[in-house]
Amino acid sequence: MAHTTLVEGECSSSTSLSSQQEIEDDRMIAVVLSEEYAQLDGAVGRRLASLSSIPHVPRINTYIPDLNDATLDHHRLLQRLNAHGLYEVKVSGDGNCQFRALSDQMFRSPEYHKHVRKEIVKQLKDFRTLYEGYVPMQYKRYYKKMAKAGEWGDHVTLQAAADKFGAKICLLTSFRDTCFVEIIPRNQTPQKEFWLSFWSEVHYNSLYELRDMQVRYKPKKKHWLF
Template sequence: MTENTSASSSSSLNSSFRSTDDDRIIASILTEEETSNFDRKLGRRLSHLDSIPHTPRVINEIPDVNEATMDHRHLSERLFSYDLEELQMEGDGNCQFRALADQLFHNPEYHKAVRKKVVKQLKHHRNLYEGYVPIKYKSYIKKMKRSGEWGDHVTLQAAADHFGAKICLVTSFRENGYIEIIPNGCSATRELWLSFWSEVHYNSLYERGDVPARKPRKKHWVLF
């Protein structure tokens, strides 16, 4: 019994150290980026696009396979026309946070730290987000703490607010192909570019030819 307790305590302590290390690395990266102008190259390239007002919302309905397939094709054509390319994120339920981590820190594996920051934002600024959540807010927070829980447009707004970032979504929606999520109460210090496919999946966006040479370890959402 003592050995099991000791092992459990050691595992918890190691996890705590890893979390602290992640926080330090992230803080260092953010400090470095805040001292320089953030890259607006994609923003300049797509400045002709009209964005729609963003309304935070939760995911209500997942499209069927046929609709999702058509949406994926539509998104691929749109990205090609804008000369953009996706870095594929793992389809493990953390794709939104992985894509944000890739854009913020050039490493999708920091998704747990990003989720932690977003949940903290949601908890500490309840008045900004509660009105968009159709279930009990505490239940929503509890759900979003879990790794593998899909992010939604409320968590995107919270991420924009916490990191002081303008989040630019190129979507598969036929009517709303481009959405900008602006941080509340402050000017954006960086731009994050994501693709959003059919309420199903997020990827990280780059100019064609600039996608980092990284491969996800697990199966990601791709339709052939």
């Protein structure tokens, strides 16, 4: 029995150290990448400054369009992108697209979507009163579900992202009645802007001015990241 207890203690200690190292790695990723790649030049914002936005209401996904509606919506979005000289960096449609698109805006790479999701879920957990009223299910079940890879982000996670990262999130959308939605961080002045395209309730991509894509750069590899 004593031997069993000792082994369990060692496993627990090892797990704790592993978790702590993972936390420290995440912090290092966030700090280093943010310093190098999080500065936006505001070009997309200037190009779309004349567009009128609608107030953002956080909500979970309740409707997925059928094939016909989705096709029409996508055509509408492509027309708007072309009209405003904008370019989508297409991210994988694996259920993580919202987090991948945000990662691309923050770090110039969609590959840090797990870190982005983790930070957004932490925001949901730590500030429950800000978001619970928009979730028509048991709240703990909601954020645990949202913590799983492949779970689609929604308008609640967008608000949590804006709040967590101190960013105004701007969506060029396929909605019929409006093409532009702004998500403003609560109780703080936004320090940056993230621009996403939103094929409504289907997919998110990262958005840039077309001419900027000719000089798009990739993150430098860090030996401790790979």
